[in-house]
Amino acid sequence: MSELDLETIAVAVAPAEKYREFLATKSLRMTRERAIIVDEVFASHEHFDADQLIQRLARRSDGKRVSRSTIYRSLKHLEEAGLIRKIARQDDRDLYEHDYGYPQHDHLICNRCGTLTEFHNEQISELLEQIARDHGFRIEGHRTEVYGLCDNCCRPPVTRPKKLNLL
Amino acid sequence: MSELDLETIAVAVAPAEKYREFLATKSLRMTRERAIIVDEVFASHEHFDADQLIQRLARRSDGKRVSRSTIYRSLKHLEEAGLIRKIARQDDRDLYEHDYGYPQHDHLICNRCGTLTEFHNEQISELLEQIARDHGFRIEGHRTEVYGLCDNCCRPPVTRPKKLNLL
């Protein structure tokens, strides 16, 4: 099984604080709603889409509800602030992941079960840098999505005929 | 300036013919509309989105109009048939490019002007193969998008303030 082999990197300030700084630079305000959202976004390291975040916020027992519009508006901010980034589209929705306090990485995406596996490879980054240089291009970021079948899905089905279990 | 340094590869059959074969395998029919669409899609090698294709078809002087629904339906077929593929999202629309008669490649995408520059690098493919192997993952394809500023956009602006011209 492929395990997550990346580690969280040390960050100078918490996401909420970084968000606050970002807001300050644009003369925007840290509101109750924005605090709730950045909290919830960084409460779990899973990738998520807008709808899932809306669900998670609706499920909170503390009644800290935030409207759909505000969530969409905040996702834009968080992306602009470099706290999260879009990684792909899945089921016609934009998928986000943490971009702050987490090293650059790419994804293996299973065409059958949708599982995302993260990986990091420095050589690829170096090659891309080289290629960009050759084209007079200044890299700000990249996204590599590898599609195919994950470990689980390219094995023969685990639910074999009973007969085989007896062999 | 970065020029397109990829060449069209020889293909055994024309796109329209390949489409016909695909349709045959699914007991579908080659209709007047489908012929018009595959023709128009392969008339130019530029990447495009559904709306642009609709515009191009609407602009045809021969009056070969095709409805929006049929175009969307055909794009799905063409993708499934391996004739085109989605390369990214731009302006909230799926962007397509030719996938038949054209070698695998990736893109440098300018964050400012949106220009797409194609490149191909075999070493990256090999690295990805290696990484996939390590994870028990079977690659079916990949997409690498490099974001940043293209050659043009990372130079100082050519249209300077008038004052500077007088210095």
Add this chain to the structure above:
DNA sequence: GTCGTTGCAAAACTTTTGCAGTTCA
């Protein structure tokens, strides 16, 4: 007090779908 912000409902947009009539094989 001044703006920025929120929530709501409505709008905007791309893409999909149901259906009646049409066409291909």
Add this chain to the structure above:
DNA sequence: TGAACTGCAAAAGTTTTGCAACGAC
């Protein structure tokens, strides 16, 4: 002839926006 196809209009689904009330600084 019959199943597949088209075009239309309507629907679906996500994301955005106008606006009046509200809240941060």
